[in-house]
Amino acid sequence: xxxxxxxxxxxxxxxxxxxxxxxxxxxxxxxxxxxxxxxxxxxxxxxxxxxxxxxxxxxxxxxxxxxxxxxxxxxxxxxxxxxxxxxxx
Numbered sequence: 001x002x003x004x005x006x007x008x009x010x011x012x013x014x015x016x017x018x019x020x021x022x023x024x025x026x027x028x029x030x031x032x033x034x035x036x037x038x039x040x041x042x043x044x045x046x047x048x049x050x051x052x053x054x055x056x057x058x059x060x061x062x063x064x065x066x067x068x069x070x071x072x073x074x075x076x077x078x079x080x081x082x083x084x085x086x087x088x089x
Contacts, residue, residue: 008016019029037043 016026016029019033020026024032037045040046
């Protein structure tokens with residue numbers, strides 16, 4: 001195992017020391033922080049877990065896109081009609 005020395009501010013050192021406790025090393029704390037970041041909702045790593053998951057599902061993406069466009073158009077039309085109804089009352 002290779003050891004590397006780093007410099008920390010006193011504030012950063014105290015913070016890591018509180019996370020470390022007596023049963024962990026500073027390296028353990030840093031690795032845990034890295035793993036927690038990777039599992040955070042919306043992180044690049046969390047999103048990348050899903051890359052390619054739909055490639056073999058025989059989904060017609062052009063048809064999906066047309067359906068979404070039709071839905072948005074209907075939604076926007078409904079929204080305009082409601083606004084117009086409110087303006088009249």
